[in-house]
Amino acid sequence: MPRYYATTPIFYVNDAPHIGHTYNAVTVDAVTRWHRMLGDDVWSLTGTDEHGLKVQRSAEENGRTPQEQADLNSDRFREAWAGVNLANDDFIRTTEPRHHQAVQALLQKAYDNGFVYQDTYEGWYCVRCEAYYEEDDLLDDHHCPIHKAPAEWMTEENWFFKLSAFQERLEAWFEAVPDNITPGGYRNEAMGILKLGLRDVSMTRSSIDWGIPVPWDDDHVFYVWYDALINYATAVGYADDPERFEAWWPAAHHFIGKDILRFHTIYWPAMLMAAGIEDMPHFHVHGFLLLGGEKMSKSGNVTKIAPSEMTEVLGVDGFRHALLRDHPFGPDSEFSYESMVERYNTDLANNYGNLISRVATVVGKKCDGVGPAPQADSPLAAVVAESYATAAEAWDKVQPSQALDATIRIVRDTNEYLQQNEPWKMDPGPEVDAVMGDAIEAARIATVLLWPTIPEAAEAAWKRLGLDGTVAEQPLPAAADWGGYPGGLTVSTGDPLFPRVKG
RNA sequence: GGCGCCGUAGCUCAGUUGGUGAGAGCGCUCGACUCAUAAUCGAGAGGUCGACAGUUCAAAUCUGUCCGGCGCUACCA
Numbered sequence: 001m002p003r004y005y006a007t008t009p010i011f012y013v014n015d016a017p018h019i020g021h022t023y024n025a026v027t028v029d030a031v032t033r034w035h036r037m038l039g040d041d042v043w044s045l046t047g048t049d050e051h052g053l054k055v056q057r058s059a060e061e062n063g064r065t066p067q068e069q070a071d072l073n074s075d076r077f078r079e080a081w082a083g084v085n086l087a088n089d090d091f092i093r094t095t096e097p098r099h100h101q102a103v104q105a106l107l108q109k110a111y112d113n114g115f116v117y118q119d120t121y122e123g124w125y126c127v128r129c130e131a132y133y134e135e136d137d138l139l140d141d142h143h144c145p146i147h148k149a150p151a152e153w154m155t156e157e158n159w160f161f162k163l164s165a166f167q168e169r170l171e172a173w174f175e176a177v178p179d180n181i182t183p184g185g186y187r188n189e190a191m192g193i194l195k196l197g198l199r200d201v202s203m204t205r206s207s208i209d210w211g212i213p214v215p216w217d218d219d220h221v222f223y224v225w226y227d228a229l230i231n232y233a234t235a236v237g238y239a240d241d242p243e244r245f246e247a248w249w250p251a252a253h254h255f256i257g258k259d260i261l262r263f264h265t266i267y268w269p270a271m272l273m274a275a276g277i278e279d280m281p282h283f284h285v286h287g288f289l290l291l292g293g294e295k296m297s298k299s300g301n302v303t304k305i306a307p308s309e310m311t312e313v314l315g316v317d318g319f320r321h322a323l324l325r326d327h328p329f330g331p332d333s334e335f336s337y338e339s340m341v342e343r344y345n346t347d348l349a350n351n352y353g354n355l356i357s358r359v360a361t362v363v364g365k366k367c368d369g370v371g372p373a374p375q376a377d378s379p380l381a382a383v384v385a386e387s388y389a390t391a392a393e394a395w396d397k398v399q400p401s402q403a404l405d406a407t408i409r410i411v412r413d414t415n416e417y418l419q420q421n422e423p424w425k426m427d428p429g430p431e432v433d434a435v436m437g438d439a440i441e442a443a444r445i446a447t448v449l450l451w452p453t454i455p456e457a458a459e460a461a462w463k464r465l466g467l468d469g470t471v472a473e474q475p476l477p478a479a480a481d482w483g484g485y486p487g488g489l490t491v492s493t494g495d496p497l498f499p500r501v502k503g
Numbered sequence: 504g505g506c507g508c509c510g511u512a513g514c515u516c517a518g519u520u521g522g523u524g525a526g527a528g529c530g531c532u533c534g535a536c537u538c539a540u541a542a543u544c545g546a547g548a549g550g551u552c553g554a555c556a557g558u559u560c561a562a563a564u565c566u567g568u569c570c571g572g573c574g575c576u577a578c579c580a
Contacts, residue, residue, distance in 0.1 A: 012580045049580065121578090132578065185508060189575065192506050201578055224580055258574080287574095326515075331508085332573085334515065342515095342529060350542050358539035365538075402517085405527080415543055424538035496540045 003251035004035040008046040009260060010094065010231050013073035014054045015303075017080035019323070019335065020257070020289055022307040026320050027286070027329060027400060028255045029086045033452035034395045034403075037476045043248060045235045046081060047092030048074040052224040056210040066210045070095055084307050085316050085455060092235045094212075094227055102234035103227055104215045107203075110274035111216060115162040121202050125154035159204040159220060166270035167198050173269060173280055181265055182398060183330040186258060186285040190265040198266070229268045232281070252281035255398075261285060284398045287332035302335060310340060317454035318344045318498060324400040324453055325408075341501050347404075348454070351411045352446065353498035356461050359439050360493040362424055362432075371466060372433035373487025374441035381482035383413045384445050388480045391449055400453070407449040414442040440465060441485040447471060448479045457497050466490045 008025050011017070025046055032044040050070040059069035074093055081088065092099065110116055123132040124142055132154070142151045174180060174191055181187035204220035205211065211221030230238070232252060237244035256264050269280050291302045310319040322343040327333040363371055374380075387406045394403035423435040444465055451458040451471045458471045466489030478484075 009580090014580085052580065054580080123578095188507060192575070195506080196576065203578085223578065225578075228580070260580080262575085262577090263580090328516075331516095336515090339515065339529085345540095345542095346529070349540060354540055354542050356539095358543080360539090362538045405517085408528095415539095416545095418538080419536075419544040422536075422538085425536095498540080500540055500542080 001039065001041045003041045003043075003248060004032065004253065005043045005236060005248045005251045006032045006035075006045070006253045006255060007232050007235075009254075009256055010047040010049040010092065010228055011077055012049045012052075012054075013070050013077075014058060017077050017307065018303045019305045019307055019310065020302055021077075022080070022084060023289055023323055023327060024255055024257060024286065025081060025086055026084055026323055027398075029084075029088070030320070030324055030400055030452040031255075031395065031398060033087065033455065034476075036472075037448075037451065037474060037479075039475055043090070043236065044088045045090045045092060045232070046077075046086065046088045047090070047231060047235075048077050048094070049224070049228045049231075050074060050093055050095045051211045051221075051227050053208050053210070056208065059210075067095060080307055083311060083316070084320060087455075090235050092231050094231055096234075098240060099227075099231060099234045100212050101239035103212045103222060103230045105239045106230050106233060106271070106275045107222065107226065108215050109276060110161070110271065113274060113276060115165060115274040116203070117160055117162065119158060119160050120155060121158040121160075122153070122155045124151040156206065158202040158206075159214060159217065160200045161203040161226070161271070161274070163198045163200050163267065163270050166273055167194070169273055170194055170198075170266065170269060177280065177282075179282070180280065181283040181285060183285070185330065186261060186265075186283075189258075189261060193262055193266055198270075201267070225263050225267065226271070229263065229271065232268075233272075233277075249277070249281075250279040252279075253284060254281050255284045255286070258285055258287050284329070286329050289327060289335035290332055291335055310337075313337075313501060314340065314344045315457075315498070317457045318348055318501075321348055321404065321450075321453045325404040326401070328401045329398055344498070345500055347408050347411075348457075348498035349496070349500040351408060351415060352450065353457075353496055355411050355415055355439075355443055355446075356464060356497055357493070358418065359436065359443055360464055360491050362418075363436050363440070363491045364493060366423060366426065366428050366432045367436055367491075368428075369490055369492070371440045371485065371487060371489050371491045372437035374437040374483060374485055375434050376483060378438040378441070378482070380410075380414060380417055380438050380442045384410055384442060384480065384482055388445070388449065388477065392477065395452075404450075404453060407446060410442055410446045410449070414439055414446070417442075437485070437487060440491070441482065444485050445480050445482070448474050448476070460494075460497055464492050464494060466492070 006028050008028050011021055028044060032042050035042045055070055056066050059066040062069060078091060125132050171194060181190055203223050203226045204214050205223050206220050208221055212227050214220040214222060232254065233245065236248040254264060265283050272280065289302050307319065314322060322340040325347060326339060326343045327335065363369060387410045390406035391403040394406060418439055421435045423432045426432045444467065447458050447461045448471055462471045
C-alpha cells in the first residue's frame, strides 16, 4: 500500500490563523483525503511553532510564562482547523518533549558527523529584530530598515552549520529528482539560490532562553529554524520510533508557501543529509492570496481575515470548495469575498446542490421515490470517465482547482442531460427511469469526487440518494466507475444542501 | 546590478513537446424550459494572446529588445 505523508508548515503561535494559513491547511486536507480514497496509507500533520523571542516577549508583556502563552495561542490554531473540518492525524507542538528529543538527536548527529563548528559571529545587530543585517541592507548610519533604530556591532560566539558542505549533494538531488519541488517555477527559484553558492549559517543563540537547549553546550538554544523544520521528522517517530520513521519518511510531502522556500528546500535537505538521512522530501509550493474586491480590502491585509469570517457566510464545505477551486496552487492569486460567494453560488448552489434537489424531486414524482438503475451505455458514462481521469491527474499533481473544475463538469453535463431529455414531461415508465438512473449515477460519482473538499455535504447527499455506508469509505478508482449505483434505493428530498448566498 | 516569474475576452484564469478558424467559468444580450435553491438549458456579442523585431511552411507557444507588474539575491518564523 503506497504511503503518503503530508505536512503543513507549523504555524508561528504569535500569528492569528488567517485565510493564508487556511489555504495551505485545506489544500493538504483535501489532497490527503483524496489519497485516503485511493486507499493509500496516509498521515497528515499540522501544528505550531512555539519557540523564539517573540513568544518570550509577548509572554512577558502578558504576565505569563512562555509555555502558558504558547498553550493559549496554539489552541487558536487547533480551533481554527477544527472550524474548517481538517482531518489531520496529528498536531505537533515544538514545545513537546518528543520534539525536544528529536531536535537534539538530529542535530547531535550533525555535530557528530562533523557538520557543526564553533565560531564568532560579528555583524550589525538590531536588538528589536533580534537579527543581524548585512551592511548593505541597513539604512544610513547603520539604522535598522524595519525599526529605523541604530543597529549595534555585535560579537557573539555561535555554533555554525556547515551548509556549504552540501552544495554538490543538493545539486545532485535536484538532478536526480525532477519533481522534488512543484510547481516547476519554484524549483527554478531554489536552483537559483543554490547556484549563487551556499554559506555556512549560525544555528544557535545564547541570548534567548525560550528554545531547545543545545545538547553539547548548555549556554545555547537552537535558532528557531533549526528547531522548527525538524518537526516533520519528530512527528513520524525520528527520536522514539525508528521503524516508524523509516516507513514514513520516504513518503514525505511538505506543502509550503513561497516565503519559506529557502529554508525548506535548501537548508532542511542539507540538515537531513548532515544527520545521515538519505531520503529527501517532496515540496509543493504555493503563492500568496492577494486581497482584492471591495468588502475585505477595507480591512487591509489578507492576514487579517479569519477563516471563520468566510465559513459563517458559506459554511465550512462551501468555503473549502471556493477556496480551493478559485485559487490555483502555485501562483499568487486574487482573493475576494465577492468571487468566493460567486463561486459558491455557481458551483455548489446552482449546479451541484440544485442537481441533487431536482433529481430527488423528479424521482419522487415519476419513479415513486425509488431510484432506477443507470443505463450501461449512457452518454454520461463517457463524460464521467473523462472527468475522473482529469481530476485524478490533477489531484496527483497537487492542482485542486483543476481537479474540482473537472469534477464540476460532471454536474454541468448532468444538468444539461436532464434539460435535453425533460423527464418531468414524460409519463412514468422505462424512458423516465433510464434518464433518472443516469442522472443519479452521475450525481453519485460527482459526490464521491467532491468528498475531499466538501466532506459533510457529500455525506448528506449520499444519504439522500439512498446509498449505503459513507462516501469516505468509497474506494477509488472503483467508486468512480459507471454503473456503481444499483437502483432500487429510496431517494429523499430535503432542504437545500447549499442555500444560495446573496452577494 | 545578477537570477527568476508574470502580462491571453469586462472580471478571475486554462492553454501539454510551436500546427484544425484562440478556450473555460463568471458577467452581459436574446431565447427555451418550468423538475429544481428566480436554479437549469441554448444561441450570441466580446480578445491585433503587453509592444516591436526575428526563427519557421506554421508562434499565445521558440529567440532578442523594450514597456509594465512582481519575487529572490536577508540567520526578518
